[in-house]
Amino acid sequence: MKNKSILLFLFLGLFAQAQEKLVIDKEEVVRIETELASDKMEGRAIFSPGIDLASAFIEGEFKKIDLSYFKDLKNYRQEFDVKGKAANNVIGILPGKSKPDEYVIFSAHYDHLEMAKEGIDKIYNGANDDASGTTAVIALAKYFKELGQNERTIIFVAFTGEEVGGFGAKFFSEKMDPSKVIAMFNIEMIGTESKWGKNSAYITGFEKTDFGTILQKNLKGTNFNFYQDPYPKEQLFYRSDNARLAAQGVPAHTISTSKMDVEANYHKLSDEVSTLDLDNMTEIIKAIAISSQTIISGEDTPSRVKK
Numbered sequence: 001m002k003n004k005s006i007l008l009f010l011f012l013g014l015f016a017q018a019q020e021k022l023v024i025d026k027e028e029v030v031r032i033e034t035e036l037a038s039d040k041m042e043g044r045a046i047f048s049p050g051i052d053l054a055s056a057f058i059e060g061e062f063k064k065i066d067l068s069y070f071k072d073l074k075n076y077r078q079e080f081d082v083k084g085k086a087a088n089n090v091i092g093i094l095p096g097k098s099k100p101d102e103y104v105i106f107s108a109h110y111d112h113l114e115m116a117k118e119g120i121d122k123i124y125n126g127a128n129d130d131a132s133g134t135t136a137v138i139a140l141a142k143y144f145k146e147l148g149q150n151e152r153t154i155i156f157v158a159f160t161g162e163e164v165g166g167f168g169a170k171f172f173s174e175k176m177d178p179s180k181v182i183a184m185f186n187i188e189m190i191g192t193e194s195k196w197g198k199n200s201a202y203i204t205g206f207e208k209t210d211f212g213t214i215l216q217k218n219l220k221g222t223n224f225n226f227y228q229d230p231y232p233k234e235q236l237f238y239r240s241d242n243a244r245l246a247a248q249g250v251p252a253h254t255i256s257t258s259k260m261d262v263e264a265n266y267h268k269l270s271d272e273v274s275t276l277d278l279d280n281m282t283e284i285i286k287a288i289a290i291s292s293q294t295i296i297s298g299e300d301t302p303s304r305v306k307k
Contacts, residue, residue, distance in 0.1 A: 024139050024289060026282040032061065033135040033191075033281075036110065037127035037273050044126060045114040046161050047085050054110050058090040058158050061138045065145050067092025067156065071175070078157075080171045087160050089168045094144055096153035099298050103176075105155045105184040105252075106140050106288075108133030109162030109169075109241055116269060127273045128258070129266060133187035134158050136285045143289050144296070151298040152182060159241050169241035178245060183211060183295050183302050184252030186242040189266075190284045191276035194257035195230055198280045201257045201287070202227045205237035209251040211302040215291035224287040231260045251302035255288060 035057055042050030059076045069075065070091040078089040090110070096102060112126030125131075141156040161167030194200045206212040206228040215226050229236055237243065242252040258266065265271040294300040 024143055024282060024286045026278065028142070029135055029139055029282045029285065030278055032138050033127065033131055033276070033278065034273055036131035036134055037125040039123050039125070041125070043115050043124040044110060044112045044131075046082070046087055046111045046164055046167075048114070051111055051160065055088060055090055055158075055160075058110060058134065058138065062090065062092035062141065062156070065092070065138075065142050067141060067145065068095055069093070070155065078172065078175075080167075082161060082167045087167065089160055089172055090158040091172075092141060092156050094141075094150050094154040094156075097149075097151050099152045101180055102152040102298070103155055103181045104150075104152050104292070104296055105157060105181060105245075106137050106187070107157045107159060107169075107184060107241055108137045108187045109160065110134045110158040111160045111163050111168075113163060113267065119269070121269050124267070124269055125272045127271050127276055128189045128191040129271060130162070130188055132189060132191035132276065132281060135281075136187045136190060136288065139285050140289055150296045152296055154296060162241055166241060166244065169244050173244035173248070176245065178248035178250050181245060181250045181252070183292075184242055184245055184250055185288060185292060186240055186252065186254040187288070188240050188254045188256045189258035189263075190256060191278075191281050192257055192259070192263065193277055193280060194227075195259050196225065196227060198277070199224045199283055199287075200227060201255050201284055202229050204229045204240070204242070204254040204256070205246065205305070206253070208237070208246075208305050209253070209303045211251040211253050214295065214300045214302055218291040218294055219287060222287070222290065224283065226255075226287075226291070234260050236260070246305050247307070249304040249307050251305060255284075257284065
């Protein structure tokens with residue numbers, strides 16, 4: 001019995017060390033963010049050549065990670081029409097080990113704005129809005145794939161059309177059975193410091209479920225804090241891609257650091273990679289990974305939004 005206890009102790013120690021080696025790497029965050037917000041993407045406006053480039057890049061990242069396809073799709077593109085024009089979300093999944101029909105979603109929108117009509121700089125790069133969130137989704141996909149411990153199925157989705165009416169999230173949500181969606185982590189503008197400074201972010205609709213409380217619990221012992229949305233008058237819970245599923249009762253929340261009252265580069269040509277705090281952004285992505293663990297494992301199930 002003593003020898004068995006020693007072997008178990010050694011095994012657990014090696015397992016913990018293996019987990020510690022899995023990190024969300026800042027260099028990868030910088031690489032992905034820089035590509036998504038590059039000038040060649042021309043602002044990633046829906047229906048533009050630039051958003052086609054962005055879609056292809058995200059699809060390539062999902063392929064490298066070796067994510068599975070969503071439902072009956074033959075590739076990572078979920079295609080649909082918007083007023084007769086072709087558009088697509090990009091989706092990859094990690095099937096759950098013991099709870100494959102229970103879904104946890106990590107999402108962000110990869111579209112941004114059309115190019116300016118005049119001026120030297122005509123490109124709305126959208127580095128914070130929302131290349132930062134899309135970068136987080138890709139980094140989290142890589143992390144959870146390597147970790148290989150998700151009991152629930154994880155869906156990683158980059159939405160299009162958020163800036164023009166949330167068309168991508170609408171189409172995706174209509175294809176989902178909300179009763180099977182356990183939680184949605186929508187990530188929107190995490191490239192700048194929150195009003196509380198570094199190592200912090202807020203959760204929209206915090207009071208509507210115990211989603212945020214679960215995340216806070218899982219971050220005990222770290223130097224990171226999640227807070228309630230400090231901008232209630234902005235109605236942010238209803239203004240991003242989480243809103244469609246939240247309206248159906250899903251604990252679907254947006255994580256952000258955007259200072260909505262004083263965000264200097266929001267929807268401006270100056271929203272470029274050089275304005276982001278990429279060290280802090282990496283720490284935010286790490287915090288999302290840590291705080292989501294018990295939901296992904298099936299240990300915690302957030303309460304539903306009252307319809």
